[in-house]
Amino acid sequence: MTEHYVTLFDKTFLPQGLALHQSLIRHAGDHELWIVAMDEVVESFLSDQRLPHVNVLPLSEVENQELIDVRASRSTAEYCWTLTPFTYDAVLERSDAKRVTYIDADMWFVSSPRPVYSELETASAASLITEHAYAPEYEQSDIYGRFCVQFMPFVRGSSDHIRTTWQRQCLDWCFATPEAGRFGDQKYLDTWPTDFPADVHVLEKKSLMQAPWNAVMFTPQEAVAFHFHRL
Numbered sequence: 001m002t003e004h005y006v007t008l009f010d011k012t013f014l015p016q017g018l019a020l021h022q023s024l025i026r027h028a029g030d031h032e033l034w035i036v037a038m039d040e041v042v043e044s045f046l047s048d049q050r051l052p053h054v055n056v057l058p059l060s061e062v063e064n065q066e067l068i069d070v071r072a073s074r075s076t077a078e079y080c081w082t083l084t085p086f087t088y089d090a091v092l093e094r095s096d097a098k099r100v101t102y103i104d105a106d107m108w109f110v111s112s113p114r115p116v117y118s119e120l121e122t123a124s125a126a127s128l129i130t131e132h133a134y135a136p137e138y139e140q141s142d143i144y145g146r147f148c149v150q151f152m153p154f155v156r157g158s159s160d161h162i163r164t165t166w167q168r169q170c171l172d173w174c175f176a177t178p179e180a181g182r183f184g185d186q187k188y189l190d191t192w193p194t195d196f197p198a199d200v201h202v203l204e205k206k207s208l209m210q211a212p213w214n215a216v217m218f219t220p221q222e223a224v225a226f227h228f229h230r231l
Contacts, residue, residue, distance in 0.1 A: 003028060003117075004097035006087045008036035008080055009105040014045065016106040016228065021051055023109035023225075034091045034100075036062050038080065055094075062090045066171055075176065081149075081185040082174040085166040088154055101153040106228045113224050116151065116208055125201035126159035127152065129189055133206040138213040143178050145187035147202075150227050151209060162196055 005024065009017045017035065024033055036057045037043035046056045063071075067086065071079055084102060091100045120128040129147045134140060154163060169188045176184060192200045203209065207218040211227035220226075 001030070001098060003031040003113075004034065004091055004095060004100045005031060005103050006034040006036070006091050006100055007103050007105045008038055008083060008087060009042065010038035010076065010080075011041040013105045014042055016231065017042075019108055019228075020103065020105055021054060023107075025052065027109040027112050029112065029114075032095070032097075034087075034094075036083070036087055036090070038076070057087075057090055057094075062086060070171060074174065078175055078184065082170045084149060084185050085163055085170055088163055092156055097156065099153050099155045101151060102149070103152075103225075104150045104227065106231060107150060107225050108228055109225045110220070111224050113151075115205065116203060116224060117153070119203060119205070120153055120201055123201035126155045126199040127162055127192075127196075128201045128203060129192060130203045130209045131206055132211070133209075133214045133217070135214050135216050137216075140213075144183055145190050147186065147189040147192075148209075148211070148227070149184075149186045149189070150211075151225065159199065162192070162199060165195075 007017065007020065021033055024031055032053050032055060034055045034057055035046060036059060037046060038059055043056060043058050046054060062083065067083060070082060074082060087102060088100045091097055116128065130151055131146055132141065132144065132148045166188060170185050173182055174185055181187060193202060206214070207222035208224040209227065210218055210223040212229055
């Protein structure tokens with residue numbers, strides 16, 4: 001099965017996005033990468049480069065009127081977070097993808113993501129979420145949430161209700177200031193295991209997704225991907 005990935009970034013994250021693409025070429029097997037170009041620089045550059053397995057989505061093709069209405073009230077980062085739950089629909093409408101995985105532009109694959117998908121398939125779930133798995137010295141779950149929006153597959157059809165809920169939440173509130181148990185698009189995920197117990201699988205092998213906040217607990221060889229947060 002061809003895996004479909006979607007990410008989004010502006011020109012400040014273009015180097016990370018190109019590194020992500022190269023790591024997928026090395027390790028992801030049969031795949032397509034859909035990139036929502038958040039500005040004209042990214043759209044023009046990617047269109048000119050014609051990178052293999054890359055499909056460019058101009059921002060205007062992903063936005064709806066509800067997104068446009070909230071855009072002015074949010075920073076660039078906050079608007080990217082608001083947009084994230086909607087990127088899946090853009091890919092599903094333009095492809096025959098059986099599932100779509102959102103990945104942050106600053107993720108970098110070091111081995112095949114197949115073990116992650118194996119967990120999802122074994123659980124027969126509609127979606128998969130990954131914990132921050134903070135090392136004790138970096139613990140910030142109360143602020144940023146138990147889970148990280150970094151690698152999130154959704155299965156066509158069976159996950160629609162989860163995505164729709166997340167979209168409504170992010171349209172309503174999606175800011176970089178912690179407030180009443182919320183932070184950006186991310187802390188909403190904290191309740192998913194109880195809100196959607198039969199449909200959401202929490203990745204059990206935490207060492208597959210490594211980042212600056214947890215890498216001290218694992219060996220690099222265990223990782224599928226590394227999250228180069230704030231590089």
